[in-house]
Amino acid sequence: MIITAEPNIHQSAKINKGEFGAFTQIDERVRVTESKIGDYSYILHDSEVIYSEIGKFCAIAPFTRINPGNHPYWRAGLSNFTYRSSDYGLGENDQQFFQWRRNQKVTIGHDVWIGQGVLVMPGLTIGTGAVIGGGAVVTKDVAPYTIVAGSAAKVIKRRFSEKVEESLLRISWWDWSAEEIKEAMSFFRKENIEDFCRQFDPKFEL
16 A cells, blocks of 8 residues: 555545644544544554644554533533533534543654554643553543553553653654654664664753
8 A cells, every 4th residue: 555645635524624734644434523633643543532642653543532421510400411502402602612622632653653442532642752552542632652551540651761752852753844754764674772862852861
């Protein structure tokens, strides 16, 4: 399969005001609502993204839900008749509620891997380099380069040492041009992450 620079959006995907970077891939039956997807990121089948900003080079597995619907459980009635009132002939819709939902944006950094069936709750930030284990329910912010899993998601471990993480953030390879990435491919493929840091970060010291 060839991924083109133009967004690769499957014909069965449902897009409502989505913004897509270069080489993005949106798979079968994915729903994207008022969200921005960065360069080289992909969302696999049967996932849903609402009111979110996703960075570059993110890998989002099937059946993931990012920023799912939130009901006003603090009201006398929590069903959608209180905010989608016109659907039931009960008056105008509650636009204040919909704006509240938009304000609960989810922000995901770069180089993030979200496993199959993950649920990311509204208003959260997932840092660059994080890994979310399959089936996790994320209810709190996730720090950069942290691996979390479970329901509710808890920290399992760090991806790298603190020095390596700081180095990668300085390098910010996700902002490189396609040509720069191509030239550095042999270093991306090295098993020892420290070799990558030494090559591209003059400040890196063990």
